[in-house]
Amino acid sequence: MKKMFLQMARIRDLAIIICFLTANLMHAQEDEGNKSMEIYGFIMTDIGYNFNQIQPDWYDAVRPTKLPSYENEYGPDGSYYASVRQTRFGIKNYFDTGIGELKTQFEFELYGTGVDAGQTTFRLRHAYAELGKFGAGQTWSPFMDIDVFPNTLEYWGPTGMVFFRNIQIRYMPIQGDTRLTIALERPGASADQGIYENRIELQGVKGRFPLPDLSAEYHHGFDWGYLELAGIVRKIEWKDQNNDQFDLSGDAVGWGLNLSTNVKLGQSTVFKGQVVYGEGIQNYMNDAPVDIGIENNPGNPVTPVKGVALPLVGVVAFLDHSWSEKFTSSIGYSMIDIDNSDGQTPDAFKKGQYVIGNILYSPAKNCLVGAEFQWGDRENFSDGWSTSISKVQFSFKYNFSQAFYRKN
Known part of the structure; x- marks a missing residue:
């Protein structure tokens, strides 16, 4: 009942916001100035079949981290699903000021995550404003490249892709097809206490983030694509807050480099690729569990275990191809591999793989139907366990966009 009440309250609050915004659109048309407002989004229905098992909250996604870590963890194989959780709604606003163009974006979808995992409920995607060379709010991290995301039906996306919307302030001294962006982002990380999880000595160890994350991107455009x-x-x-004989306090520096590209292969095919390497950057990845692992520290009676930033490598390689004006396809592979620490449990997540292939058809303007084969694979740290999932999905999508007033 409590979940239902909270969901109804969210629906009510969102309806009030939308009504307020749309009620002012007609008045806004009378205002003077060089400006534009657009309402956009899409309605999307997914139906499919899971031939294997996955954590039930993620029935309509391919996430290797959510595959079973031991045999029959999530019950019997084989399940049908239907979902409208990818449905999206957004508002963009542009207008000129005396010091540059102001751009705003407010966007949400219905795909519940976190405490709302598995639910069809409102989830904020973007709440962002940009004035000239400065921006603030929640949007794509500069550490990620959204243009690497393939033209697929599956929601979650390539497992080895850097993918994170974060609250940030950013400076963009170079803008356009070639651009430079520098940002201070909201910090955050998670840790795995591994085989020592139930030890009382670890219960008083709490995380602390004294500084914002510093990220940057340089994007250079070419005739053939970009790097x-x-x-x-x-x-x-x-910080170890316990008053005992141990001192388990510590720190780590997380860092990463991400190289990505789009390459035009003729008039109808685009290669999308990315390679990322780093340590302690798992929460910026599309599908990775923890940033910090626990490591044995023999010979030190005061600090017998310590936390370490876990290294990882991620790869994305996809081809998007247009067969004709109405038919397109996407096919590709992605992988993430984590270098686990020796204090993690044998069933800790180590490696994930992801494969997609589809055929998409546009019968009319703004309409899309498609069929897609999806595959994911999980490998554990040291117990020898691996498992995979195969899925088929059929999707129906209608895009909408309406400009209520345009720039002069």
Whole structure:
């Protein structure tokens, strides 16, 4: 009942916001100035079949981290699903000021995550404003490259892709097809206490983030596509608040480099690729569990275990191809591999793989139907366990966009 009440309250509050915005559109048309407002989004229905098992909250996604870590963890194989959770709604606003163009974006979808995982409920995607060379709010991290995301029906996306919308302030000294972006982002990380999880000595160890994450990207456009290099550095600390003989406090520096590209292969095919390497950057990845692992520290009676930033490598390689004006396809592979620490449990997540292939058809303007084969695979740290999932999905999508007034 409590969940239902909270969901109804969210619906009510969102309806009030939308009504307020749309009620002012007609008045806004009378205002003077060089400006534009657009309402956009899409309605999307997914139906499919899971031939294997996955954590039930993620029935309509391919997330290797949510595959079973031991045999039959999530019950019997084989399940049908239907979802409208990818449905999206957004508002963009542009108008000129005396010091540059102001751009705003407010966007949400219905795909519940976190405490709302598995629910069809409102989830904020973007709440962002940009004035000239400065921006603030929640939007894509400069460490990620959204243009690497393939033209697929599956919601979650490539497992080895850097993918994170974060609250940030950013400076963009170079803008356009070639651009430079520098940002201070909201910090955050998670840790795995591994085989020592139930030890009382670890219960008083709490995380601390004294500094924002520093990220940057340089994107250079060419006639054939582009190259982008992005980087991030972050400080992660934890404090032992217990009053005992141990001192388990510590810190780590997380860092990463992300190289990505789009390459035009003729008139109808685009290669989308990305390679990322780093340590302690898992929460910026599309599907990775923890940033900090626990490591044995023999010979030190005061600090017998310590936290370490876990290294990872991620790869994305996809081809988007247009067969004709109405038919397109996407096919590709993605992978993430984590270098686990020796204090993690044998069933800790180590490696994930992701494969997609589809055929998409546009019968009319703004309409899309498609069929897609999806595959994911999970490998554990040291117990020898691996498992995979195969899925088929059929989707129906209608895009909408309406400009209520345009720039002069």
